[in-house]
Amino acid sequence: MNIKKIPYGDSDYGKIIEQNKLYVDKTRFIHELESLPDYIFLIRPRRFGKSLWINLLQYYYDSNRKEQFDTLFKDTYIGQNPTPNKNKYLTLAFNFAMVDPNFDRVQDAFQRYVNNVIDDFLKRYQQSFDKQILTEIQSISFIDEKIQKLFLYCARHQLKVYMFIDEYDNFTNTILTTSGKVKYLKLTQGEGSFRYFFNLLKGLTSMPDSGLDKLFITGVSPVTMDDVTSGFNIGTNVSLNKNINEFMGFTESETLEILRYYHDAGQLTLDIDFCMDIMKQWYNNYCFAENAQNLLFNSDMVLYFVHQTMQDSKIPKDLIDQNVRIDYKKLRYLITIDKQLNGNFSRLKDIIEKQEIISGIVKSFPVEEFAEQENFISLLYYFGLLSIQGEKRGKFLLKIPNLTIQKLMYGYIRNGFKDVDIFKIDMWKLSDMITNMAYDGIWKPFFIYLSEQIEKQTAIRDYLNGEKVVQGFLLAYLNVVDYYITQSEAELNKGYSDIYMEPFMSKYPDLEYSYLIELKYIARGEYSEKIQQEKIQDAQEQLDQYVKSDRIQKSIASTNLIKIILVYKGWELIYCEEYS
Secondary structure, three states: OOOOEOOOOOOOHHHHHHOOEOOOOOOOHHHHHHHOOOEEEEEOOOOOOHHHHHHHHHHHHEHHHHHHHHHHHOOOHHHHOOOOOOOOEEEEEEEHHHOOOOOOOHHHHHHHHHHHHHHHHHHHOHHHOOHHHHHHHHHOOOHHHHHHHHHHHHHHOOOOEEEEEEOOOHHHHHHHHHOOHHHHHHHHHOOOHHHHHHHHHHHHHHOOOOOEEEEEEEEOOOHHHHHHHOOOOOOEEOOOOHHHHHHOOEOHHHHHHHHHHHHHOOOOOOOHHHHHHHHHHHHOOEOOOOOOOOOEEOHHHHHHHHHHHHHHOOOOOOOOOHHHOOOOHHHHHHHEEOOEEOHHHHHHHHHHHHOEEEEOOOOOOOHHHOOOHHHHHHHHHHOOOOEEEEEEOOEEEEEOOOHHHHHHHHHHHHHHHHHOOOOOOOHHHHHHHHHHHHHHOOOHHHHHHHHHHHHHOHHHHHHOOOHHHHHHHHHHHHOOOOOEEEEEEEEEOOEEEEEEEEEOOOOOOOOOEEEEEEEEEEOHHHOOHHHHHHHHHHHHHHHHHHOOOHHHHHHOOOOEEEEEEEEEEOOEEEEEEEEO
């Protein structure tokens, strides 16, 4: 059996097929794409398969690749059911991730890159151009003039061009997060080749017989498009179209098929159901349209997991692929202003505490309107930090999709506090304390250490007002390492526990201790010893109830369950004891 290799990190469809790598057939969606408007814009999170699709479509539509069609597509749906447009276009493809994002060099870098791509296009299709016009276009230095002349010729000679722009907002997002909003606006709204490039596209999409027959743009947010075109008027945003919900990402059946293939081939030695259970918790539950039939796994994370698991014969040490992490600095400009946390940070904290939010999803908005709540929440959705999980009160019900995103979000909270000098803590020391909790049952130093740091770093106290807020704060720091799948408001025996630290036995089978924590909060102005005793008694009764649940009994496995009661008087920890 010639076993297919895992195409982890590969976005070249031709190479994947020719080198016998795994391809999950999504080509049926080419029919859906052709039913959409001619000029489309699609937003998906990072590492979700956008670049592979852009590459595949070039192979499918490129008129120079007619001879390769059977070789590349014979085993796919589109190979047996091609559309009339196969191999009918001159394809012109840009990937703006290849542009130098340094602000001082970006305009020149963009000009050079576009020039190089157009020159390559002319060489690939030189048989379609007169020699004289080829020489004329190639000799032009300025991309605006070059594009104009190119498409005027294509229009006059009825040459149909399919233009692809992958990662259209890559370098603009980098400039926004590293150089700031002023320089970003200068690039997207000032004079220069980048803004004029999109003005040209706008003109081409509104001209009859312009030569630009189809346009497909991908990115991770609609913000740059709104800014650079003054209101998003190039093409149709199809990001919420339910017919292409499964266009990118893997369904459960597709993921299961991958596991079975490598298990049957003897490459995957771990149990299929075991692997599937872990991936469902860590990589699943993405949805990009209302009333969509299937939830999706992040395809990059699935391939990463399978690749690592086959290589090491155990689940990956780090279940979160570095490539899918959305770096904190990409969110910093959304949640801080002048080294102070803004309203968006509070919204982020609120989402993490509740695990969900009800909101609309705004299809287009400029950078100047980031601060508006619905725009910020929409951006979290576009980044893949929230996912559509239904409808409520006439809006979308958006939830944190999986443990990967939950872990990342807790990290954003910690980094936010640290970034503005509100709360800085020795993370190595903290993780060492959690290790002691997991293997030695020594749990109290963790909570005492946090309490001491709150006492010393007074700025954090303003953020610790209310039981849910304190609970969220603790969860952010209990998640520094992944010995536990920490859960808040887990349903246990007809009640909801504050914090259940479920041992991650699949990864750490030698864990010794698990924890069930009941947290009580008393406002400083309402405190009395009597109220404290009542709170402790309530906590004891709740722990007695929760510990009897089937879920607890099954999930603690061989660990010793320690029950803890914490009582906070405002920000101050005043009771911290084990309950037995």
